[in-house]
Amino acid sequence: MNISHHFDDATLMAYASGSLPQGMALLVACHLHWCPHCRQRLSQAEAIGGALLDKIEPMSLQANALKSVMDRLDLEEEIPIPRIDPVQSATNLPAPLHHYLQTDLDHLPWKRLGYGVHHVDLNLQGSGTTRLLKIAPGVSVPHHTHSGNELTLILRGSYTDEIGRFSAGDVADLDGEVKHQPIVDTDQDCICLIATDAPLKFTGIMGRLVQPFIGL
């Protein structure tokens, strides 16, 4: 996979510190499965957490804490965590997403949002939204800005916007200052995973028309 767009450092730090909403964390985990470059940067961001753990002012535990943990060492064997292969060969999706969808992109209950645009909401808890968007060739998503952060991971196909060209594996890591209008630039549908921590704001008349309808 030829990845040319990666996460902002600040996003990887948020992931390392555990402060991303669930959907954004899911999206980051998906890209990490594909991207050794970001995995390397994440290990650096996690090392900050390790350094801070060393520096923190320790807090004493209950008097019997060590004993009660020691008593459990032999008692319970670990309940095996269902481990998942890095990439699901059947669906060709990164494992974290496969876990949620349990099917491939062609067999999802796509809902029509507007001309040439379909979506599936992952209905994750927490702030923001997490959805899959399928955009037909030549179609562009209305101009919009973001009141918070928006992460996009391209799963199939490609699009071009003011920033550049994004194809499978790439991420767009945008915040409120960016205004963009992606357009699908091949004859294939572009399917991406989009996670936000706040609702999108559409701009211009098109946005005002579309926003109440698609409820993004």
Next chain:
Amino acid sequence: MNNDEPLGGDVNAVLSIAEEKKKEMRDNWSARLTSLAETRDKAVFASLFDYFAPRVKAYITRLGMPPATAEEVTQEAMLSVWRKAHMFNSEKASASTWIFTLARNLCIDRMRREKAVEYELPEEEPDPDQRDQGEHLILEERMRDAIATLPENQAQVLHLSYYEGKSHSEIADQLGIPLGSVKSRLRLAFSKLKAHWGEEE
């Protein structure tokens, strides 16, 4: 006046010996954790517990867990250290970093009330300039020293993010600064810390 010089030298020598000691201890924790997987030695586990459990509890408490839960999750985290010791790889992380990620993941699970699935990350391809175990620990050590030299406003966002688990927007609200400033402070801090990693970025 002449006396100041040797005296100052002594103080510095004492300080640097103390720093050396701390560093040795930290290398030691990684070595102990590695050995735990093979030996299953409970005395070794107890020593790791003594050092890390109070730190994990402090961390979890600062994330906003109520005291009783913090105690429980800390014990859970230390139990995971015992059970998952075979997954620790000192070429990829120090003991502190690995235990930090264990504790963090347990907290996330608690807060979401939904069992997160752990994903096996793909094996790294052998890197031509692969660093050995000692080298990785040295890199983390340098990063640790560098944190102490960050300007106050960068250290502050780092602490709010890592210690308190605040999102960027929450930090922006709390400090009364734009979201973009929170992110740029974090980026600046990260690039300074990474510089000690010898990255070309």
